[in-house]
Structures are given as structure tokens and as C-alpha cells.
Amino acid sequence: MPFALALMVSTVVLLAPQLAAACAVCFTGRADETRVAFLATAGFLTALPILLVGTLVWWLCRRARQIREEDESRSPAIG
DSSP states (O other): OHHHHHHHHHHHHHHHHHHHTOOHHHHHTTSHHHHHHHHHHHHHHHHHHHHHHHHHHHHHHHHHHHHHHHHHHHSOOOO
């Protein structure tokens, strides 16, 4: 009995993606609008982390420059 149950469960698991049409690219990616939407989303999701990291680096550099300028204006010139 446990073998039959395991066989039934594994069969359902293997067929579930086909029953649900789970692969959006395989089943709905044939229309031009859908393909463009997938490409635009992929481009956006690729660029987003790069933009976030770039913005963080830019902000840190700007802040470090501000702190350095404040320190230079406070300390008296030597020499």
C-alpha cells in the first residue's frame, strides 16, 4: 500500500506543471506583447540592483567628500 501511494503522489507531482500550465514562457510567451513584457521585466529586474548599488556608492562618495570638506574647514592650516 505505501508503494502505491508513493507512486500516485509522484505521478501527480510530475504531471502538476502540465495540468496547471505553470511555465508562463512556454504557454503564454507566444504573443508578441507577452514576449515584450517578459523582456522589459527582465531588463528592469537586471538594471534595478545595478542602479541601487550605483546610487549607494554615489551617495557614500558624496557624503565622504562633504565630511572631508567639513574637517578641512574646521582645522587650521598648518604652515
